[in-house]
Amino acid sequence: MVEKFDCIVVGAVMAGNAAAYTLGKKGLSVLQLERGEYSGSKNVQxxxxxxxxxxxxxxxxxxxAPLxxxxxxxxxxxMNEHSHTGMHYRSEAFNEDRPNRYTIIRSQFDKWFSRKVREAGVVLLTETTALELIFDAYGACIGVRTDREGGIVHADVVVLAEGVNGLLGTRAGLRPPPKPETVALAVKEMHFLPQETIEQRFNVKGDEGVVIEAVGTISNGMTGMxxxxxxxxxxxVGMGCLVSDFAKAGETPYGLLEKFKAHPSVKPLLEGSEVKEYSAHLIPEGGYKAVPQLCGDGWVVVGDAAQLNNAVHREGSxxxxxxxxxxxxxIFQGKxxxxxxxxxxxxxxxxxxEASFVMKDLRKLKDMPALLHTNSRNFFLTYPELVSRAMENYLRVDGTSKREKESATIAAFRKTRGxxxxxxxxxxxxxxWR
Incomplete structure (x- = not known):
């Protein structure tokens, strides 16, 4: 193995694979480091x-691709404890020749993406941890030190795709450690069912799919879904909330997930399923204001390590x-x-x-994370309860006039929030939102 590359990419999942593949296809010499047994080995969900x-x-x-x-x-x-008020959008237009969104299983998809990266000429070292960045006398990053024997490898530039809690950048002082109020801890389970059962319960056929996202009392007043x-x-099936909220409330992620699974609106969808996989991971939630400096002399930071996640629209990959x-x-332009x-x-x-949809969307919603984090009980507990009571009141026919029902609903909102x-x-x- 050569000791000097055009680029070293630290991390072999979405952001790291995208960077490594693009560089490899353009003919640059690239070394990719992954501490897992293989790309996606830590992503079962x-x-x-x-x-x-x-x-x-x-x-x-x-x-x-394994779609x-x-x-x-x-x-x-x-949701409240016994009901949900929902809205949904379903369109035959999404049954197009080149569909816009897919569900994937990350362990399978990341492994496929990694194979494409290697086919592009990238050298991948798995089960290899990058311990620290190496800098020259002028403060420019010139490589990394790994846990392998003779583990210093040099490069003209290092791409940090190490995830939200990556230590290389924080140890080197390139970005601050993520704050508990800007990171969510999510847990997921894989519930296996016959394909025909899934299609019947969700009213789909073939490769059609459905996504359900839920907020309310299931998070016990914490910012989460x-x-x-x-x-x-x-x-x-998963549940995630801010790390800072877990610490304050003394709740456990698994406890919230069990509560979500037991909800009357969710339980029938999972009935008879077999749980085979369980995982937990951190998700950046700070939005635009939490994005660190994206580049410096000899380094760039991408993906979750750069806090690039649109929490409001649930977009990360x-x-x-x-x-x-x-x-x-x-990097290629410069080289x-x-x-x-x-x-x-x-x-x-x-x-x-900055010119792309990424920063335009994050900038548009730059104040939303702070609003939700500081008003979590109102938006994730109080209002779901009020909406649920209003809907039950509206739909229950019990001899009470509609005017009295409307007055009671308005009074409940005013009494609770003023x-x-x-x-x-x-x-x-x-x-x-603007």
């Missing part, structure tokens, strides 16, 4: 993959792949012009990100 972003990297990915179901329906539930993704022969690709393209991998030259990467509180909550939500 199901997830959503956005086709448009992967298509820009591997246009023909549909030919052999589960293409999504034709999205459901959103606001539950979700169900349909795969071909299993359901990905597309941001990760986009950041990996754009970082790689910026093709024989430029030093300085911060000034690598700035093409954050400039491209007129000022209702107006303030609506104003803050509208301002943060």
């Amino acid at each position: 199901g997830a959503i993959m956005y086709a448009d972003m992967l298509e820009k990297i591997i246009p023909d990915f549909r030919d052999d 589960e179901r293409h999504l034709i329906e999205q459901r959103f539930w606001m 539950g979700f169900i993704y349909t795969n071909k022969e299993c359901l990905s 597309n941001l990760a792949m986009t950041s990996g690709r754009m970082a790689a393209e910026a 093709s012009r024989k430029e030093k991998m300085s911060k000034a030259n690598l700035k093409r990467y954050p400039d491209a990100m 007129l000022g509180g209702l107006v303030t909550d609506a104003f803050r939500l509208a301002r943060a």
Whole structure:
């Protein structure tokens, strides 16, 4: 193995694979380091993959990628202890030749993506931990030290795709450690059912799929949500909340997941299933204001390590792949012009990100994380209860006049939050959403 590469990529999942593949296809010498046994070995859970972003990297990915179901329906539930108030969107337009969204099982998908990376000429070392970044006398990153014998490897630039809790960047002082209020801990289970049972329960056929996302009393007033993704022969069922909320409330992630699974709206969907896999992982939730500096002399940071996650729209993989690709393209431009991998030259990467949908969307919603985090009981406990009571009151026919019912509903909202509180909550939500 050569001791000097054009680029070292630390991490071999979405962002790291996107960067490594793009660089490899452009003919650069790339070393990719992965501490797991193989790419995706730490990702057993199901997830959503956005086709448009992967298509820009591997246009023909549909030919052999391990895809589960293409999504034709999205459901959103606001839950209390015994009911849910929902809205959903279902469209035959999503049964298109090149579907827009798919469910995937990360262990299978990441392994496939990694194979594509190796086919592009990238050298992959698994079960290898990058311990620290190496800097020259002028403060430029020139490589990494690994846990292998003679483990220092040099490169012109290092791509940090090490995940939200990656230590390389924080140890080197390139970015601060993630704060508990900007990181969520999510747990997931894989519930296996016959394919025909899944299709019957979710009213789909063939490779069609459904996503359910839920908020409300299931999180006990903490900022978080539950979700169900349909795969071909299993359901990905999960629950996630902010790490800071878990610490304050003394709740356990698994306890909340059990509560979600036992809810009357969820339990029938899981009936008879066999749980074969369980996982937990951290998700960046800080939004635009938590994004660190994206590049410096000899280094760039991508994906979850850069806090690139749109928590409001539950988008992560597309941001990760986009950041990996754009970082790689910026590196290639500099290398093709024989430029030093300085911060000034690598700035093409954050400039491209600022002009992309990634930063435009995160900037638009920059105030939403703080609003939800500081008003979690109102948005995740009080309002779901009020909405549920209002819907039950509206639908129950018991001899009470409709005018009396409407008055009782309005009175319940005003009594619980007060007129000022209702107006303030609506104003803050509208301002943060804009």
